[in-house]
Amino acid sequence: MNYALLxxxxxDDQRPEVDIxxxxxxxxxxxxxxxxxxCSRELGRYLLAHPTAVGDLFAAPLWNEQFRELFRExxxxxxxxxxxxxxxxxxxxxxxxxxxxxxxxxAEMQQHGVKWVHPTRARRRRxxxxxxxxxxxSSENCYRSR
Numbered sequence: 603m604n605y606a607l608l609x610x611x612x613x614d615d616q617r618p619e620v621d622i623x624x625x626x627x628x629x630x631x632x633x634x635x636x637x638x639x640x641c642s643r644e645l646g647r648y649l650l651a652h653p654t655a656v657g658d659l660f661a662a663p664l665w666n667e668q669f670r671e672l673f674r675e676x677x678x679x680x681x682x683x684x685x686x687x688x689x690x691x692x693x694x695x696x697x698x699x700x701x702x703x704x705x706x707x708x709a710e711m712q713q714h715g716v717k718w719v720h721p722t723r724a725r726r727r728r729x730x731x732x733x734x735x736x737x738x739x740s741s742e743n744c745y746r747s748r
Contacts, residue, residue: 603649606656607637609676614638620672630659679707682714690720 611634613622623631633654637645688711692704708720 603654603656604637604642604645606659607633607645608642609673610634610659611637612676613672616676617672625660625662625664627659627661629654630661633659681707681710682716684711684716687717687719690718692720 610622610626610630613620614634615638622634626634633649636648640648690704690708692699692701694701704720708718711718
């Protein structure tokens with residue numbers, strides 16, 4: 603559900619001409635707005651406490667070629683167009699996105715001339731990297747529970 607809500611929030615923010623809100627139920631709009639201002643971890647906790655079916659997000663069907671293409675586009679990570687090197691952090695033990703997908707993405711980025719750094723970790727660190735801590739503090743302390 604997190605990915606669906608984050609994708610809807612991205613469409614609402616980056617593609618206002620689509621007017622995704624007209625396809626959403628009041629509950630869908632409420633949860634999409636929550637996704638815009640809440641950390642993924644906190645959103646997940648909220649959804650566990652307030653179960654909602656994906657179908658409850660929508661007031662009108664949107665499964666057509668226009669939306670299939672839009673969802674595909676919104677789920678892809680760009681492989682070029684970056685103006686500075688990227689730091690890509692992805693744990694080898696990630697269960698949401700298998701690490702070979704990241705390696706394939708990095709190979710494609712390298713083919714497009716993108717410079718990147720990718721430190722791998724076999725397990726999750728106890729404390730976030732100082733850069734992550736700084737980001738988290740400016741993002742309403744998403745990591746405060748660590």
